[in-house]
Amino acid sequence: MNCSMQIKAKGDKKTINCEEKAIFSNPNYCAKHFSKYVEQKTADTIKKFKLISPSDKICVAVSGGKDSVSLLYILKKQGFNVEALAIDEGIAGYRNITLDFLKNFCEKHKIKLTIKNYEDDFGKRLDEVVKKGEPACNLCGTFRRHMLNKYAAEYDKIATGHNLDDEAQAVLMNLFKAQTRMLGRQGPKTSKKDFVRKIKPFYFLKEKEIMAYAFLNDINVPFIECPFASVSFRGHIRDWLNALEAKTPGTKENIIRHYLSLTKKIKMDDASTLDECPLCGFPSSNGLCHACRLKMKL
Amino acid sequence: MEVYLEKTDEHKTISFKGTAKELLEKLGINPEEALVVRAHELLSLDDNVYDTDKIRILSVISGG
Numbered sequence: 295m296n297c298s299m300q301i302k303a304k305g306d307k308k309t310i311n312c313e314e315k316a317i318f319s320n321p322n323y324c325a326k327h328f329s330k331y332v333e334q335k336t337a338d339t340i341k342k343f344k345l346i347s348p349s350d351k352i353c354v355a356v357s358g359g360k361d362s363v364s365l366l367y368i369l370k371k372q373g374f375n376v377e378a379l380a381i382d383e384g385i386a387g388y389r390n391i392t393l394d395f396l397k398n399f400c401e402k403h404k405i406k407l408t409i410k411n412y413e414d415d416f417g418k419r420l421d422e423v424v425k426k427g428e429p430a431c432n433l434c435g436t437f438r439r440h441m442l443n444k445y446a447a448e449y450d451k452i453a454t455g456h457n458l459d460d461e462a463q464a465v466l467m468n469l470f471k472a473q474t475r476m477l478g479r480q481g482p483k484t485s486k487k488d489f490v491r492k493i494k495p496f497y498f499l500k501e502k503e504i505m506a507y508a509f510l511n512d513i514n515v516p517f518i519e520c521p522f523a524s525v526s527f528r529g530h531i532r533d534w535l536n537a538l539e540a541k542t543p544g545t546k547e548n549i550i551r552h553y554l555s556l557t558k559k560i561k562m563d564d565a566s567t568l569d570e571c572p573l574c575g576f577p578s579s580n581g582l583c584h585a586c587r588l589k590m591k592l
Numbered sequence: 593m594e595v596y597l598e599k600t601d602e603h604k605t606i607s608f609k610g611t612a613k614e615l616l617e618k619l620g621i622n623p624e625e626a627l628v629v630r631a632h633e634l635l636s637l638d639d640n641v642y643d644t645d646k647i648r649i650l651s652v653i654s655g656g
């Protein structure tokens with residue numbers, strides 16, 4: 295199949311079809327137009343949801359995966375004032391490899407990279423704590439969010455690589471677990487009351503589209519999985535959603551569009567009920583924040 | 593056809609002729625979760641693949 299992009303012929307007002315071979319299905323675009331499509335969709339999301347103002351200094355939270363690295367690449371390419379922040383949990387055989395990649399990538403593209411590690415903030419590496427029997431992902435996620443808020447405080451926004459798949463999964467997970475309070479963390483940007491506002495310029499792009507973009511633009515992130523990744527509830531939702539999407543294309547997008555139209559109609563009370571954690575001063579709904587509690591337990 | 597599956601780090605030799613989509617079906621892989629690559633070129637799902645091809649199946653999803 296050929297690329298379905300309509301282009302203007304030189305010196306002509308009429309449009310003609312691009313004659314290159316498509317390298318992607320749905321949307322059917324050639325390599326050049328596929329990259330343009332991804333970049334344009336990112337720019338459109340930023341514009342439509344007013345994610346970035348011209349004076350903003352943006353911190354891109356990078357994990358070394360294709361989503362966050364592609365986001366960093368595109369925001370830099372589009373001329374935004376971006377820096378990268380990575381959190382080193384201390385996971386031997388995994389995080390050191392993704393961090394090496396990130397260091398090279400940021401050096402090559404002249405982007406300032408800051409790396410902060412768990413050990414300095416919480417006294418221990420994640421793999422040490424896990425050895426003692428603590429469940430990895432709960433600790434890992436809580437500390438990571440805590441450190442992001444802490445070290446991104448000097449920036450105007452934190453940009454994350456969350457994509458359409460992540461967001462559709464999150465909407466369903468909240469629904470199935472009846473976690474209404476979490477709704478405020480979703481959407482292309484978090485509420486004004488958030489510590490540092492989080493923005494998701496890839497909100498309308500599928501994971502597969504970002505993967506293809508990374509491939510086409512030589513963003514060769516190492517394929518490596520965290521040794522602590524386990525079959526999770528999210529994993530089940532993801533597999534199920536992918537099966538649905540393959541049968542009924544558009545399912546994922548319908549979920550987030552439905553979510554967006556719902557949130558327009560209901561008043562969100564997400565962060566409005568939050569107090570401050572007496573130890574660290576971060577938002578907390580119930581005395582000590584989750585990160586400080588876990589830290590005391592360790 | 594030689595197929596390399598990135599997710600499981602497996603090499604397979606199979607006899608196959610058809611579209612990239614049909615190849616994924618045969619391998620039991622959801623097309624939402626993979627990219628099909630031949631000689632550093634991305635293939636669309638309706639591209640034909642041939643018995644003499646060397647194919648890499650890249651995994652879209654990864655843990656962590």
Ligand code: SF4
Pocket residue numbers: 430431432434435520521522523524655656
């Ligand atoms: S899989 Fe769990 S432990 Fe590993 S990086 Fe992700 S959240 Fe952390």
Ligand SMILES: [Zn+2]
Pocket residue numbers: 297298299312313314323324325326327
């Ligand atoms: Zn084209």
Ligand SMILES: [Zn+2]
Pocket residue numbers: 571572573574575576582583584585586587
């Ligand atoms: Zn606290």
